[in-house]
Amino acid sequence: MAVTSRDVARLASVSQPTVSRALRDDPRVSEDTRRRVREAADLLGYVPSEAGRALSSGRTRRVGLLVTDLANQFYAQVIAPVHLELEERGYQLMLHTESADNETVVERLIANGLDGVILATTTIDSVAPVRLRDRGLPFVYFNRTSAMVDADATVVRPERGFDQAVEHVIELGHRRIGAILGPSNTSTAQSRESALRAALAARGVTLDANYVRRCPFDTSAGDEAAASLLALAEPPTVIFCGNDVVAYGALNAARRAGVEVPDGVSIIGFDDLPAASWPIIELSTIAYDFAAMAREAAGLVTQRIVDPDSPIQHVEFGTTFVPRRTLGEASAT
Known part of the structure; x- marks a missing residue:
């Protein structure tokens, strides 16, 4: 029989609602109680239900990464750092791809019950930022931005x-x-x-x-x-x-x-x-440092989810030239 939160509550000598609050680090639960609950959960091998967490918190703890150009090697390199940063913050990465950035994409993102979205291949004329803003879904620009909607962004200064x-x-x-x-x-x-x-x-x-x-x-x-x-x-x-x-x-x-x-x-x-x-x-x-830029985007979107009214942040990353074999003196011809 699967271990339940009631089992954890009995072992930790607390109520079942306290177990739920303690495992999501609710500040209303004392640190000592949170410690006892975590120790009891570890001892019993209890794994909280993601569905239950979503129902109790109103969040799925899932963040989408929208990439409309997955064949581009650049985006293959940023998936891992985004995933790792989100995982450290207690979120799951959901990769979404589409051949065109349009209203249908946004409806798919909404339907998937995401807490937030990282827009990785936004075009200047994209409707996605407008639709996401109007639907109240937090999002962050990664690398590319749109002037249509101001939002948190990580960008390069070339x-x-x-x-x-x-x-x-x-x-x-x-x-x-x-x-x-x-x-x-x-x-x-x-x-x-x-x-x-x-x-x-x-x-x-x-x-x-x-x-x-x-x-x-x-x-x-x-x-x-x-x-x-x-x-x-x-x-x-x-x-x-x-x-x-x-x-x-x-x-x-x-x-x-x-x-x-x-x-x-x-x-x-x-x-x-x-x-x-x-x-x-x-x-x-x-x-x-595109990996650091990807991690920063993941951090910004989780901050926006937790505090939707905080000031918008634009984080810029500097560049440097790396000369290698493909650059030489001008040919005489």
């Missing part, structure tokens, strides 16, 4: 990383500078483009429109965009990519075109994913 990268590029003699920028409806693409242009302008260099391509944040799109740049009569000698997975595509395009990296073209990414440092790749990139 300026320092681009300034360092451009300094290296100029010192190595590059003047034909290309860029494969991300989708214009994402805050990340906009902030990175702005930071790149500002760093170049500070050194008297402009980004030639002929050397600019825009594409989704994926490898195949980066491959196609880089191939078109390398096919120009005077191709760029260096290509800044919207992120590392786009840069992987650019490396593939260079290999296919017979252009040596970095002798024929230099390639720079953004994010510093684990594979970027592999000896077979050694991608020069702009880095930041």
Whole structure:
């Protein structure tokens, strides 16, 4: 027969409601009583029912992570730190994926009885933040934000990383500078483009429109965009990519075109994913602590669940340039 809360109550010499309150650290229960209840529960091997907890507290202790681009290697890297941070705080991670960010997604999130949501692939024109706000479901932006609704967010400040990268590029003699920028409806693409242009302008260099391509944040799109740049009569000698997975595509395009990296073209990414440092790749990139950013997002959403009226927090993470094999001196051609 399964151990019940009544069994714990008898052993700890308290009432059954006190057992429930003690195991969820209700401040109305003294520390001594909470200790006795926990010891009794451990001795009996009692495991509280999640359904019962949800009914008594009005919370499921489940947080959703909404990712509409699961194929992107970046998001595969943030799932683990989000899960670990939520677990430490007593919450379960529920991964939700969708091919499009629309009202249907929000209704699915609501229907799953979540306490809060981390929005990981929000676009500027997304309706999800508006719908979540209107339905009263706490949420946090991770990496990307939307101006439509102000909310807690963890974001990257790309300026320092681009300034360092451009300094290296100029010192190595590059003047034909290309860029494969991300989708214009994402805050990340906009902030990175702005930071790149500002760093170049500070050194008297402009980004030639002929050397600019825009594409989704994926490898195949980066491959196609880089191939078109390398096919120009005077191709760029260096290509800044919207992120590392786009840069992987650019490396593939260079290999296919017979252009040596970095002798024929230099390639720079953004994010510093684990594979970027592999000896077979050694991608020069702009880095930041995306795992810490993911953990911070998990912390913010649980704080918002507990205290929905607290001031909104925007937590920013700085960047730094990491030069590796894919950046070299400008080619003479």
